[in-house]
Amino acid sequence: MKVFIACLGTETNTFSPLPTGEQGFREWMLYRGDATRRPENLFSAPLHVWRRAAEAQQAEVVESLSAFAQPAGITVRKVYEGFREEILADLKAAMPVDMVLLSLHGAMVADGYDDCEGDLLEKIRTIVGPMAAVGAELDLHCSITEKMLVSADALITFKEYPHVDSKERARELYDILLAKLQGAAQPVMAVYDTRMINLWRTPVEPMASFVREMQACEGKDGILSVSFAHGFPMQDVPDATAKMVVVANGDVAKAQAVAERLGRRIWDMRDQTATRNLSIDEALDRATAATARRPVVLADVTDNPGGGAAGDATFILRRIIERDIRGVASGLYWDPMAVRFCCDAGEGASFDLRMGGKCGPASGDPLDLVVTVKKIIRDGMQPALSGAVPIGDAVWVQTQGERDLVLISNRTQTFHPDAFAQFGIDIASKAIIVVKSTQHFYAGFAPMAGEILHVQAPGAMRSDFADIPFQKVRGPYWPRVADPFAAG
Numbered sequence: 001m002k003v004f005i006a007c008l009g010t011e012t013n014t015f016s017p018l019p020t021g022e023q024g025f026r027e028w029m030l031y032r033g034d035a036t037r038r039p040e041n042l043f044s045a046p047l048h049v050w051r052r053a054a055e056a057q058q059a060e061v062v063e064s065l066s067a068f069a070q071p072a073g074i075t076v077r078k079v080y081e082g083f084r085e086e087i088l089a090d091l092k093a094a095m096p097v098d099m100v101l102l103s104l105h106g107a108m109v110a111d112g113y114d115d116c117e118g119d120l121l122e123k124i125r126t127i128v129g130p131m132a133a134v135g136a137e138l139d140l141h142c143s144i145t146e147k148m149l150v151s152a153d154a155l156i157t158f159k160e161y162p163h164v165d166s167k168e169r170a171r172e173l174y175d176i177l178l179a180k181l182q183g184a185a186q187p188v189m190a191v192y193d194t195r196m197i198n199l200w201r202t203p204v205e206p207m208a209s210f211v212r213e214m215q216a217c218e219g220k221d222g223i224l225s226v227s228f229a230h231g232f233p234m235q236d237v238p239d240a241t242a243k244m245v246v247v248a249n250g251d252v253a254k255a256q257a258v259a260e261r262l263g264r265r266i267w268d269m270r271d272q273t274a275t276r277n278l279s280i281d282e283a284l285d286r287a288t289a290a291t292a293r294r295p296v297v298l299a300d301v302t303d304n305p306g307g308g309a310a311g312d313a314t315f316i317l318r319r320i321i322e323r324d325i326r327g328v329a330s331g332l333y334w335d336p337m338a339v340r341f342c343c344d345a346g347e348g349a350s351f352d353l354r355m356g357g358k359c360g361p362a363s364g365d366p367l368d369l370v371v372t373v374k375k376i377i378r379d380g381m382q383p384a385l386s387g388a389v390p391i392g393d394a395v396w397v398q399t400q401g402e403r404d405l406v407l408i409s410n411r412t413q414t415f416h417p418d419a420f421a422q423f424g425i426d427i428a429s430k431a432i433i434v435v436k437s438t439q440h441f442y443a444g445f446a447p448m449a450g451e452i453l454h455v456q457a458p459g460a461m462r463s464d465f466a467d468i469p470f471q472k473v474r475g476p477y478w479p480r481v482a483d484p485f486a487a488g
């Protein structure tokens, strides 16, 4: 058996002002055939799983490109086409291939390609033919398209947000494709469109129980896999709505029935799961009143680089300073120029620093602060969901009012308390910690947080899903209309 593995992706916020070029991939992950000899990250972890599983069965493994970019705006056309052609050339050189396993995102848009994953899968299927087993593991913030469905034998998304389950899902995909090759199963897929655009947080109810309900359906009655593809709300593409995807053994009608039953459950939970974030002042009022539940963690969801925002917005920090709220840690601010100034000044230096607010209206205005450079880390990392992510050169600066800020030169969201603690910042003693993240901070911060509040500031990751100015999204969707099924 010969197994071909590769990774290509990013999460494209089609409203983001930041183009995704080759630099965006180089900063996050760009390996040519050797990702499994390097430390794991969220999207290379499946390749490690697949290599181990295949080699345990004496299969030959051909490893191609692993390229993943920090979420931003639309990918530059020649960058996407270049990576795609690298993968296809490696595949042609490796033929005949029995199994193709891809770690993709599912929400990658390039200039001229609304559906990069469908385009890649279609070309791969043309090369390997119908008898080969082809599957992809996707982030749950993905858009499921017809082209993806007809080209793959199986699509499996993460079930958890934060995405803590990429390795388990990788193993399930491998087992389904192996069953096809061995004649033990004939995977077929069905999809149910919930006609909803929303963010669903899986550690909290009712979604936590829904994840268990999906898992309870798997492995019996011919159901091989159940995925809830949440969609990515900042993506203006025809297939942006959330969908249930079910893989069954040979019986499409059964897959369709399960997909529809579970999709209607999501619909029935819409009032409970609707995204409701606090305004900046509502969150600060609650946080300052909560003296017994410190530290209060505020998630700056609208400036989450993990959703394509710049990561340099100043709206919340500005309000904290205006209200003279003390004992605050906040980060990670993407500001390479400010980091450069701090590195040049050196540890211990105090000076006037202009920080943040540089990337556009969604970032707000810059802040002019008197800071002391407390610590500099060169080529830093922070723990993330599977492995670590680079933060580049990074600095801890302190301003008046015991406010500690972490500035970075490699754009990424805030995943883990060590993003602060590694500098020596005592975040447990803080009244408020502000993190630039929507949900991936949760696994790391929840154990030490007195309370967690999600904040809707102005910014690039909107959560007023009814009002986002989509041009391409197909058909009516909730919450823009109360009942998109009645609307047609």
Ligand SMILES: [Zn+2]
Pocket: 139, 140, 141, 163
């Ligand atoms: Zn995601």
